[in-house]
Amino acid sequence: MPSTARPLSPHLQVYRRQIQMVTSIVHRATGIILVFGGLLIAAALLALTGGADAWACVTSLAGSWFGLLVLFGWTWALAYHWLNGIRHLLQDVGWGYSIAQFVRNGWISVIGSLILTAIVWVAVYSCGGIA
Amino acid sequence: MNNIDPLRAPLKNARGLGSAKDGTRHFIIQRITAVALLVLAVYFVALLVSLAGADYASARAAVARPFNAILLIAFLIAMFWHGQLGMQVVIEDYVHAPGLAMTCQLIVRFVCFLAALASVFAVLRIALGA
Numbered sequence: 001m002p003s004t005a006r007p008l009s010p011h012l013q014v015y016r017r018q019i020q021m022v023t024s025i026v027h028r029a030t031g032i033i034l035v036f037g038g039l040l041i042a043a044a045l046l047a048l049t050g051g052a053d054a055w056a057c058v059t060s061l062a063g064s065w066f067g068l069l070v071l072f073g074w075t076w077a078l079a080y081h082w083l084n085g086i087r088h089l090l091q092d093v094g095w096g097y098s099i100a101q102f103v104r105n106g107w108i109s110v111i112g113s114l115i116l117t118a119i120v121w122v123a124v125y126s127c128g129g130i131a
Numbered sequence: 132m133n134n135i136d137p138l139r140a141p142l143k144n145a146r147g148l149g150s151a152k153d154g155t156r157h158f159i160i161q162r163i164t165a166v167a168l169l170v171l172a173v174y175f176v177a178l179l180v181s182l183a184g185a186d187y188a189s190a191r192a193a194v195a196r197p198f199n200a201i202l203l204i205a206f207l208i209a210m211f212w213h214g215q216l217g218m219q220v221v222i223e224d225y226v227h228a229p230g231l232a233m234t235c236q237l238i239v240r241f242v243c244f245l246a247a248l249a250s251v252f253a254v255l256r257i258a259l260g261a
Contacts, residue, residue, distance in 0.1 A: 028221055035214040035243070041207070042246040045253035048194060052187045075176075082172055085165055092162065120176060128184025 019106040027084045030077040037074040063130045071130070075120050080113035157216060164213035171206040178203070191257055200258035204251050211247035215239055 015021065047054035061067045087105050090096050096105050124130070178199060182190055193199055218239045226232040 028217075031214070031217045032221065034210075035218055038207075038210050038214055039242070039246050041210075042250035042253070045194075045250045045257075048187075048190060049253040049256045055187045055190070078172060078176070082169065086169065089162065089165060089169075120180060123180045124183045127180055130183060 019103050019110075023084060023087075023106040023109055027081060027088070030081040030084075033073070033077040034081055037077065040070070040074075059130070068130065072117070072121065076113060076117045079116035079120070080109060083112045083116065084109040157219070161213065161216045164209045164216070167205070167209045168213055171202065171209055174202055175206045194254060194257045195260070197258065200254050203254050207250045207254070208247055211243045211250075215243040218243070 044058050047058045062071060087096065087109055090105075096102060178193070182193055185193070194203065219236060222232055222235045222239065226235055
């Protein structure tokens with residue numbers, strides 16, 4: 001068999017989707033999202049020091065449907081990256097490498113991130129909502 | 132790429148620090164900032180939630196409090212540092228054209244560094260009462 005006909009691994013087109021690869025990809029994707037979120041945090045802080053008018057722009061943007069979508073997405077991305085980051089740190093010290101643990105911890109990251117996001121937004125709206 | 136040269140002493144290979152010429156420094160700082168952010172990100176979200184619905188003056192007053200200003204600056208530095216290190220790995224893995232890869236790395240470094248400077252400056256300006 002010629003060497004070029006050998007299956008390459010892992011090749012996304014032929015690789016069955018599974019929790020191990022999806023959690024890894026989503027960890028990177030949420031990391032990239034959070035960098036852009038960081039730029040928004042920097043912009044908001046500059047507006048806060050820039051004056052009441054600039055800050056009013058930030059709050060009206062944050063309160064619009066698009067702003068809420070971005071804030072909600074940022075919360076989930078942070079929750080996921082935070083939870084899955086704990087998982088990566090535990091794996092760095094050698095814990096959680098059996099397949100059963102790996103799959104279970106992946107689902108903890110996914111479902112836990114949704115729960116954390118819900119908790120944060122319940123807290124936001126019980127504290128007075130977005131201005 | 133002479134890492135398996137039998138005429139080389141092991142120390143020589145260790146000094147070469149691998150193909151990135153950086154040893155484990157990147158890996159370790161990524162982990163240190165990650166551990167810091169485990170705490171600081173929770174603090175930051177709690178601060179944001181406590182400011183939900185707050186007006187301009189009370190948002191400024193909250194950032195100006197020394198406790199908040201210091202932790203905010205710690206959060207911002209750790210976040211942009213961690214973000215730059217992560218983006219660096221993503222670019223190293225997926226951008227294969229050397230010129231484009233270097234351009235992306237420079238842009239990520241400049242943007243993260245400037246954003247860190249700008250946001251820390253903003254917190255300091257509020258905290259020091261300008």
